[in-house]
Structure formats: C-alpha cells, structure tokens
Amino acid sequence: MRHQIFRIASQKRSRDCILRPFFDNVTRSLSQNSSQSERPSFGVAFDIDGVILLGHTPVGGSPRALRRLYDDLGALKIPYVFLTNGGGFPESRRAAELSEILGINILPSQVIQGHSPFKQLVNRFENEFVIAVGKGEPAAVMTEYGFKNVLSIDEYSSYFDGIDPLKPYKMWTAREIGNSVKTKRGDVVSKRVQAAFVLSDPVDWSRDIQLTSGAL
Missing domain, CATH: 3.40.50.1000 (HAD superfamily/HAD-like)
Known part of the structure; x- marks a missing residue:
C-alpha cells in the first residue's frame, strides 16, 4: 500500500470524488422528513466565521434569519448546512456549540468542516x-x-x-x-x-x- 498524507486542499478531481457523496448524504438526510412535493429545489450553505458568528457572538440578526428557514411548528422548510474550512473538533461538538449560541437545534449532519470528507x-x-x-x-x-x-x-x-x-x-x-x-x-x-x-x-x-x- 502506498503511504499517503490526506489534506482537504488536494487536487480538485480527488476532492470532488470525496465531497460529492458527502453532500448527497447531507441533502438526503435533511429532506427525508418532507414529502417529494414539499421539498424545496434548493438549499443554503452558510459560512460560520464572520457570517453567522464573530467569535462566539452572533452576527446581526443571524439567529432570527435562521429561524425563518423553519415553519411555525419548528419543522425545517429549507435545508441548510454550515460549511467551514475550520475543524479540529467533532461535528457533534460543533453542532452543540452552534445550537447553544444560536438557540436553534443544529444537527451534526448540518456541520461540514474541512475534514468532514x-x-x-x-x-x-x-x-x-x-x-x-x-x-x-x-x-x-x-x-x-x-x-x-x-x-x-x-x-x-x-x-x-x-x-x-x-x-x-x-x-x-x-x-x-x-x-x-x-x-x-x-x-x-x-x-x-x-x-x-x-x-x-x-x-x-x-x-x-x-x-x-x-x-x-
């Protein structure tokens, strides 16, 4: 076996081969609770630092904006993920931190870090x-x-x-x-x-x- 160093900033072709099935899984998991006719034709990917948070403080009305992606009963209307090149900690921990800061239940599958692929x-x-x-x-x-x-x-x-x-x-x-x-x-x-x-x-x-x- 050839020994290798893996880093996300690799050649585009290799990166696409790894990322494509990952994004497909995220899309399926976020939309599985909706019927086919109710599923939106798009989703949203948010950066975190400088867009949703500054350090551990929400930017502007970001929590309010995120809540608009849910209906009155708290069900997700528009699928979204947090996409960041940061990392070093499990997605489950990052999701818990975001949930606490933003006041919204964020799933680990909604957090895509640099090493998630x-x-x-x-x-x-x-x-x-x-x-x-x-x-x-x-x-x-x-x-x-x-x-x-x-x-x-x-x-x-x-x-x-x-x-x-x-x-x-x-x-x-x-x-x-x-x-x-x-x-x-x-x-x-x-x-x-x-x-x-x-x-x-x-x-x-x-x-x-x-x-x-x-x-x-």
Missing part, C-alpha cells in the same frame, strides 16, 4: 494504523468517524525519545485534550503508519512535518 475514507483505512495531525482533538474526530486505530501526532511523538530536539525551548503545549487510553510503546514503534490525516493547522509545524515525513 475524511468520513468517506473509513472503509479504506478503518483498521489501519493512521495518525491525525492538527490542533484541537484530531484523534477524537477520526475515532468518531469510525477509524479504529488512530493516534494524534502529539501522542505518537511521545513514544519516541528525543524525536524533537527543540522541545526544551518550546513554551507551548500541543497535547490533545481528552486523549485515548495509552497504547503500549512496543505496539506503536513496531507498526508502520499507513496514512496521515491533516485535520487542522498544527501548533508545532516543524515537529509535525518532520515526524509525519519520517513516519511515512
């Missing part, structure tokens, strides 16, 4: 040993997608003594919060990484580039 690669790498790169909780994201043998780049690096000679001079901590149960060192060192998934911008670029290149 990685769900389409579960069948290919479900049981393979892979690493997840980026700030936030990259391993938790991949686990929620269905990947069964994944470590964050921070946890992976912890198994190799002296892998980062500049570590004593770095004043930040990039370790993933809420990490999984510690894997035995021998199991990690003896395994070959089959793929690396970049979910968000790393905090420690120099270490992550070095470690990912060496692992693959």
Whole structure:
C-alpha cells in the first residue's frame, strides 16, 4: 500500500470524488422528513466565521434569519448546512456549540468542516494504523468517524525519545485534550503508519512535518 498524507486542499478531481457523496448524504438526510412535493429545489450553505458568528457572538440578526428557514411548528422548510474550512473538533461538538449560541437545534449532519470528507475514507483505512495531525482533538474526530486505530501526532511523538530536539525551548503545549487510553510503546514503534490525516493547522509545524515525513 502506498503511504499517503490526506489534506482537504488536494487536487480538485480527488476532492470532488470525496465531497460529492458527502453532500448527497447531507441533502438526503435533511429532506427525508418532507414529502417529494414539499421539498424545496434548493438549499443554503452558510459560512460560520464572520457570517453567522464573530467569535462566539452572533452576527446581526443571524439567529432570527435562521429561524425563518423553519415553519411555525419548528419543522425545517429549507435545508441548510454550515460549511467551514475550520475543524479540529467533532461535528457533534460543533453542532452543540452552534445550537447553544444560536438557540436553534443544529444537527451534526448540518456541520461540514474541512475534514468532514475524511468520513468517506473509513472503509479504506478503518483498521489501519493512521495518525491525525492538527490542533484541537484530531484523534477524537477520526475515532468518531469510525477509524479504529488512530493516534494524534502529539501522542505518537511521545513514544519516541528525543524525536524533537527543540522541545526544551518550546513554551507551548500541543497535547490533545481528552486523549485515548495509552497504547503500549512496543505496539506503536513496531507498526508502520499507513496514512496521515491533516485535520487542522498544527501548533508545532516543524515537529509535525518532520515526524509525519519520517513516519511515512
């Protein structure tokens, strides 16, 4: 198997092949509660930062505008999604945050982040040993997608003594919060990484580039 690094900003043809079935699934899930005659012929994709929210504050009348997409009984009239190139956290967590801030029930399927298309690669790498790169909780994201043998780049690096000679001079901590149960060192060192998934911008670029290149 050829070892690969996956990042959303890849060639357009490859990106389209991954995104097309994902958007088809979103469209079906949002319209399944309506009859064919009632389904609108269009949907809306909203960016989040600077359009719906500024930080954690709604922009203008964005909550009121979103409520107009529902009928008086609270049923969705016009399907919509939040489309953002951000990420690093599970869609379920992002949906819960948006729901609380906007006062509207947002489903995880309505949140499309930069790494959401990685769900389409579960069948290919479900049981393979892979690493997840980026700030936030990259391993938790991949686990929620269905990947069964994944470590964050921070946890992976912890198994190799002296892998980062500049570590004593770095004043930040990039370790993933809420990490999984510690894997035995021998199991990690003896395994070959089959793929690396970049979910968000790393905090420690120099270490992550070095470690990912060496692992693959």
